Amino acid sequence: MRYPNRLRFGFVLFVLLGCLSSLPGEAIEPPPSNPPPLNEKELLPYKLKGHARLAGQAFLSSTSGKAITQAGVPVYLIPMTSYTRFWFNRHVRSSPCTSKDEAAADCTHEAIPQLLAEKRLAPYLRTTRANPTGHFWFTKLPAGRYYIISVMEGGAGSHQEERAAGIAWLIVDLEAGEKATNLVVTDCKIWLC
Numbered sequence: 630m631r632y633p634n635r636l637r638f639g640f641v642l643f644v645l646l647g648c649l650s651s652l653p654g655e656a657i658e659p660p661p662s663n664p665p666p667l668n669e670k671e672l673l674p675y676k677l678k679g680h681a682r683l684a685g686q687a688f689l690s691s692t693s694g695k696a697i698t699q700a701g702v703p704v705y706l707i708p709m710t711s712y713t714r715f716w717f718n719r720h721v722r723s724s725p726c727t728s729k730d731e732a733a734a735d736c737t738h739e740a741i742p743q744l745l746a747e748k749r750l751a752p753y754l755r756t757t758r759a760n761p762t763g764h765f766w767f768t769k770l771p772a773g774r775y776y777i778i779s780v781m782e783g784g785a786g787s788h789q790e791e792r793a794a795g796i797a798w799l800i801v802d803l804e805a806g807e808k809a810t811n812l813v814v815t816d817c818k819i820w821l822c
């Protein structure tokens with residue numbers, strides 16, 4: 630009696646696998662190679678002064694779990710639009726800058742300048758600098774969805790982890806008049822993105 634059950638199980642498994650392989654699958658489209666056009670209408674709400682504020686700390690995390698900060702590093706607040714989303718996905722989220730190897734040091738010089746090259750975007754970007762502990766503040770912000778990005782180019786410390794380079798980032802949604810504090814802006818580990 631054991632053999633007919635095995636045959637039956639094998640037949641059912643064969644049928645199931647055949648059905649799964651014949652299911653219509655979704656075609657995976659490659660990301661577009663050209664950025665969408667910059668739509669200034671998407672940016673208009675970000676030009677106004679608002680009443681929201683945000684504060685946080687930008688740092689990279691070392692392999693030992695230590696927070697690596699860089700005094701005076703620029704922290705950028707970038708409105709989320711179709712144009713900036715394309716830039717973010719291409720130059721930040723999928724960038725080798727999120728790793729701790731030699732490629733990270735090279736690409737840190739390329740990420741932000743590519744965005745800043747679009748002069749029509751300049752009035753909508755905000756920049757501040759982190760203090761020695763990596764803390765930063767933005768005030769008078771309109772409501773909206775933003776990327777907070779800080780590119781750390783590596784320090785001159787004596788330990789390897791003090792010389793780490795990379796991009797720290799966070800996506801934040803701000804409501805009108807909101808006071809967002811204690812935001813953690815750090816390098817994204819691939820399994821958490």
